Amino acid sequence: MLDIHKLSAGYGEAMVLHDISCRIDPGQVTALMGRNGMGKTTLLKTIMGLIKARSGQIIFNGAPIEKQPTHLISRAGLGYVPQGREIFSDFTVAENLHLSQLGHNTGAVLPLEKIYDWFPILKERSEQRAGTFSGGQQQILAIARALIGKPSMLLLDEPTEGIQPSIVHEIGLQLRRIARETGLGILIVEQNVDMVRTLAEEVFFMENGAIQERCDIAALRQDDSLLHRYLSV
Template identity: 45%
Template sequence: MLSISNLNQFYGESHTLWDLDIEIEEGKCTCLMGRNGVGKTTLLNCVMGLIQPASGSIKLGDKDLTSLSAEQRAPSGIGYVPQGRQIFPMLTVEENLQIGLPIRKDKKKQIPDFIYELFPVLHEMKHRRGGDLSGGQQQQLAIGRALVLDPKLLILDEPTEGIQPNIVQEIGDIIRKLNKDIGLTVLLVEQKLPFVRRTSDNFIIMDRGRKVAMGGLEELNDDLVREYLTV
C-alpha cells in the first residue's frame, strides 16, 4: 500500500530521518511508535508532501508521490488527520466537512451519510462553528473531514492526545470499524499502549530518526517498551 524507501531528511545540519524503509500493508492498521522528537511527525509530513525529503522515495501503490506537492498528492487517496486536529474554527462543522468534497473522484457534492452515522454528534452540531466544539468533538470532526475524501489510506497523528477517556474509546471503536469492517488501511501514530494493542495489527518503532523495530503486535514485548517507549 504505502512504500517508503531509503528516506532521508535534514533540518539544517541536523539529520532527522535516516535511510527509512517502511512498508504499510494494505488492509492492516499499523502503529508508528517512538518517544517524542524521534521523527514520527517529520515522516508523516514527508508522506503528505509538506516537507520534501533529501533522498529516497514514497509510493502509494504504483504511484510515486516523491516529487509531488501536497496539493498534487491530495487526490491520490490519503486522508490525513494531523496532530492537534487543525480544523477551521470559524467554519461550521458542515463547512469543515465539505472542504474535502472537490477532491473525491466521484465528484459527490454531498457529505456522505456514513460520516454522520459514524459521528452522530457532527450531525447534531453541523451548523455550529468548529471552534465551539470540545476537543473530542473536534477530533471526530478532523477524522470525518479526512474520510470525506474517500481515502485508501487513513493517517492519524496521535488522535487520542488531550481527549477525554470516553471519546478515546469511541475513536478506538471507529478505527477498528474502518479497518476491520470496511477494510480501510490505517497508519496510526500513537503513544498509549492499551490503545495500540486494541486497534493495531502491526507496529513500527522509530528512535533518533531510524526504524529500530517492527512486527506484529504479539512481538511488542516489554524489552522493546522499556528501551524505546518508556520516558
C-alpha cells in the first residue's frame, strides 16, 4: 500500500506539490492525469526520493519513506520507469537486464526467463544493442528492467510518449496481465486515454500541484467530462 498524506515538494524556492493526500491499495492500478506542468512527474520523483519532500508523509507498506535515499526506496519494493526511459543505449538488451540485477540479493530478483516469458522480443534480441531498438521496444526494455527487482509497486512516467499506437496497446495489455498475475500495483502518469482505459482501475486528476478529482475507470467510460476538464488546453 502507498499512502501519501499532506505531501508538499518543489524545486528550490518554487513549490510544486501542495498538501497532496491519496492512497493506492496493494495490487491496484491507478492513473494520474492532468495537463503538462501540473506536478505529476514531480510527485513520482518525490515518492522515489529524487526530490525531497518539504512536508507530509509517504508511507509504503507500512513504513515511512519520505526521508529515505532512492536506492533504499527501490529495495523496499518500488520500481520506477522515468520519462525518457534512460536505458543504456550502447549495451545489449541482456547487459541492460543484468545491470538491473546489481544491488539486489540473488533471491530478490526475477529470473530472466520470467522476463523473457512476459516480453519475448527481449529474448529474441538479447544480444542486440538497446540503442538500435524502436521507441516502443526501448520502453518494453525499461519496464522489464524495473520489474527485475520484483517490486510490489511500479511507477511509470508517460510510458507511451512517442510510441506508435499498436505498441501502446500491446504494452497496456501486457502490464495488465502482469498486474493480475503477480498482484503488482501500478501508478502511471499518462496522457493517452486509450492506455488508461486499457490498464487502469481508477484515475486521479491533478491540477496546480494537487489532486482535485478521483473516479473509477467504469465511471470514466460512461462520462468523459473529467477528461475535458483536466486535459483540454
